[in-house]
Amino acid sequence: MTERVTDKEASIVRRYIEAVRQFAELALDKARDRYGKEATPLFADGIHSRTYEPVRWLSQGQSWTLSNLANQQNWLRTLDGLSELTGEARYRDAAEAAVRYALDELRYGKLLYWGGHMAFDLESKQPVHAADKGPQHELKCHYPYYELMNRVNPEETARYIEALWAGHITDWSNLEFSRHGQPVRDLREQDVWEQDYAEDSPVFFTGRGLTFINAGSDLFYAAAMYHRFFGEEKPLQWAKRLAHRYVETRNPETGLGGYQFSISVLPGLRGDRAVDQFGEQLKEHAPIEATLTTARQAHTIIGEAALCRMSLAETLGTSGREFLDWAVEDLLAYGEYAYDPFDHSFHPMLTNGTRLTGLVMEKSGYYGRAGEQLKAAQADVLLLWSYVKAYRLSGNAKLWTLARSIGGGLGFGDIGTPEGGATDLPSELQTADPVAIFALLELFETTGQRKFLQLAQRVGDRIVLYRFHRGLFMPSPDHEYAKLDALEPLALLHLAAAMLGVRGRMPAYCGGRPFFAAAYDGLGHQTDNILLYQKKLPSSPLAESL
Structure with missing residues (x-):
């Protein structure tokens, strides 16, 4: 049901939608594929903020005009959301056309040429891959917009998800997987989900894959969505089995779970990286990668992966309840042992409860160079969102207490009680982070207090003022490239829809943070988010002389 809005609120909604519309119109015009011998419905990943030339990646003397649909899911x-709010179908039509083309033409077996290390070159109309990784299919907290894929082509969406599991799972009996996947031949000659699983298989087994939760969560997210679309129980069973592998890593005393559930050893190359680097220094704790969690890894466990699991719980209802329970348990354990309410930070941990903040590394390795320290990290708005959402779905009061502390550390003032008790909120938040909008909308949905919706509007205003430049969403007007997958326009649409009382019609976002990582000529291994989208425009000669 649409909310009754005042004239002032209606004006604000129109301003947000108009900013998103301007961005969409410019991107549809300038980023649409017009390269090489023929055009396609695809888009360049980003464009130059002044010339509108597409982003390019230099690899082994080649220049790729990058189009990576996995990195365009928020676009x-x-x-899709813009069409929903405006009634203009052409925006949705453009999204569906790109997905339809990808499902027809960009197949790597039954996988797709997309993700962390693969893309499509719009100039040559050829798939490309990281020179230092090979043609590896990889998703890590990408969480694709499967609802759109399924709407466009249900059969090929099913084939993709089947191929995702078949191409990444290396041992179904214990669910060892590799973050790097390859297509499986004759996929349809077997039922992917008809495999044998050893229910009593222990965790911390030795394997070759790195069973990171950032990749594992994309796998169980996909299988659970398969169940949602087609009603089959076995994909959901496999999704829960994989998600539960991380539960099985938990220390029985602390409840702290690990970032992976296997011990990765590559014979002749390396052993377990925590053992290699800290085996002597932390001998009394006998650390392995599965029991040593950095602050960044903790963020993924209780941030992106927790939001992913909670999204599944909401989507699937009672059949997805375990996903919520496991996310809540992680949030509580890390809140108790890793969170410091005095400086609002999360600490690197051993899962036995030992904090590692300030540990000076005696040996160089995966975790850093000798002489460097393991560091804590400040809780950010994504973690606030995660804790508030977990409270809303579970009602566990400890989660609200943690959210209240995190919010205070972020400058949110006192978010008060869930029942809407006295709150001391600032009139402004000094942030234009679009994730703050999702956190504030979660607070609004949880408490029913419009003060949170009004504070979200202040963030929305700052986004339009400070991150909307020349029709593009960028961190500043001085940034050289604008990314199509910017989160700001989607956040503004969610905010506008919330003000209208129709947020349930917006495409769901659960915290995914896509990326492309590959060797770049002259610079070594790089990620697009840093190399391209943090790059500033060259200073003009006049500016340099002032």
Whole structure:
């Protein structure tokens, strides 16, 4: 049901939608594929903020005009959501056309040429891959917009998810997987989900894959969505089995779970990286990678992966309850042992409860160089969102207490009680982070207090003022490239829809943070988010002389 809005609120909604519309129109015009011998419905990943030339990646003397649909999922959500709010179908049509083309033409077996190390070159109309990784299929907290894929082509969406599991799972009996996947031949000659699983298989087994939760969560997210679309129980069973592998890593005393559930050893190359680097220094704790969690890894466990699991719980209802329970348990354990309410930070941990903040590394390795320290990290708005959402779905009061502390550390003032008790909120938040909008909308949905919706509007205003430049969403007007997958326009659409009382019609976002990582000529291994989208425009000669 649409909310009754005042004239002032209606004006604000129009301003947000108009900013997103301007961005969509410019991107549809300038980023649409017009390269090489023929055009396609695809888009460049980003464009130059002044010339509108597409982003390019230099690899082994080649220049790729990057189009990586896995890194455009929020762009697709934005187009879909914009059509929903404006009634203009052409935005949605453009998103569906790109997905339809990908499902027809960009197949790597039954996988897709997309993700962390693969893309499509719009100039040559050829798939490309990281020179230092090979043609590896990889998703890590990408969480694709499967609803759109399924709407466009249900059969090929099913084939993709089957191929995802078949191409990444290396041992179904214990669910060892590799973050790097390859297509499986004759996929349809077997039922992917008809495999044998050893229910009593222990964790911390030795394997070759790195069973990171950032990759594992994409696997169980996909299988659970398969169940949602097609009603089959076995994909959901496999999704729960994989999600539960991380539960099985938990220390029985602390409840702290690990970032992976296997011990990765590559014969002749390396052993377990925690053992290699800290085996002597932390001998009394006998650390392995599965029991040593950095602050960044903790963020993924209780941030992106927790939001992913909670999204599944909401989507699937009672059949997805375990996903919520496991997310809540992680949030509580890390809140108790890793969170410091005095400086609002999360600490690197051993899962036995030992904090590692300030540990000076005696040996160089995966975790850093000798002489460097393991560091804590400040809780951010994504973690606030995660804790508030977990409270809303579970009602566990400890989660609200943690959220209240995190919010205070972020400058949110006192968010008060869930029942809407006295709150001491600032009139402004000094942030234009779009994730703050999702956190504030979660607070609004949880408490029913419009003060949180009004504070979200202040963030929305700051986004339009400070991150909307020349029709593009960028961190500043001085940034050289604008990313199509910017989260700001999607956040503004969610905010506008919340003000109208129709947020349930918006494409869901659960915290995914896509990336492309590959060797770049002259610079070594790089990620697009840093190399391209943090790059500033060259200073003009006049500016340099002042």
